[in-house]
Amino acid sequence: MSSQNAAAPYYFVPGPSKWPLLAGMSLLTTMIGASAWVNDLSWGPVVNFVGLAAIISVLYFWFGDAIKESEAGQYGQRVDHSYRWSMAWFIFSEVMFFGAFFGALFYARSISMPWLGDLDHKFIWPDFAAHWGNTGPAGTVQEFKTMGPFPIPTINTALLLTSGLTLTISHHALRAGHRAQTAFWLFATIALGAIFMGFQAFEYHHAYTELNLKLTSGIYGSTFFMLTGFHGFHVTMGAIMLSVVLYRVLRGHFTPDHHFAFEGAAWYWHFVDVVWLGLYVVVYWL
Known part of the structure; x- marks a missing residue:
């Protein structure tokens, strides 16, 4: 959070977001891949890395939205x-x-x-x-x-x-x-x-x-x-x-x-x- 805006709302509530749902799906994919990996299933590492890549992408865009809201003086x-x-x-x-x-x-x-x-x-x-x-x-x-x-x-x-x-x-x-x-x-x-x-x-x-x-x-x-x-x-x-x-x-x-x-x-x-x-x-x- 970089600045306080006197005109900021009493408490900023963001609109509906797809990121929580995508984050949950990414975490589920990651854990399914990890579970398969430790049980020596060939597809486990691939699914695990796909899930990790999805988590990183979700976090990048989700936190990017929060930074934009902060810099816009919403907080x-x-x-x-x-x-x-x-x-x-x-x-x-x-x-x-x-x-x-x-x-x-x-x-x-x-x-x-x-x-x-x-x-x-x-x-x-x-x-x-x-x-x-x-x-x-x-x-x-x-x-x-x-x-x-x-x-x-x-x-x-x-x-x-x-x-x-x-x-x-x-x-x-x-x-x-x-x-x-x-x-x-x-x-x-x-x-x-x-x-x-x-x-x-x-x-x-x-x-x-x-x-x-x-x-x-x-x-x-x-x-x-x-x-x-x-x-x-x-x-x-x-x-x-x-x-x-x-x-x-x-x-x-x-x-x-x-x-x-x-x-x-x-x-x-x-x-x-x-x-x-x-x-x-x-x-x-x-």
Whole structure:
């Protein structure tokens, strides 16, 4: 949101839109393709990528409409409040999303594993070792090595913490009316996020080719890749959001007092930083 218009309606209500319906259909297509893909059906990847392309297209046009409405002065203070509450609840839903995966990791590591390794179960699985990163009670998982915190996870931690700092500097520059500095530090934030993703891709390649650590490597592999993979997805989405904000900064869309699109993307990015700190400690160190 770039400006407040005194002549804006009490509360702007857009007309009927096709985007919610198209978004739902695109999401359904994506999930059908993903479900088929993980079940080794040949048409799964194609349907999945078609759905993803459709989602991207819908978001592009849908958010484009919102930007046009904002720049036309349709949004007053009440719409600004609605956006803030909506973004806050969206981030809360993301907290619950990651909380479920952290909960699964806690249950597997702190409850199920000691339970399977107690004296009663020694009669069933005498060779089972109750340590995190084992091959399962029946030994059906191929041997693999666990992922430590050095060097890539630690480097990535430094990258994300630095990106939070550069984003904060960019925000302060925008509030001070220094558009060139805002763009520079925002670009630096996006670049740090891209470097983070590059290191994570290298880490995954290392895990698969050298550690034999895969998504199918028992509960350790599934929790490792689900937590770090979904976090990487959120970093990617955050970088895309910040890239759109950067484009709008260069177009002169924001003012020092009214720039919620920047703030909303910044909230999301800082949330991603906090989640990574939890991952870094729980997944790589403990």
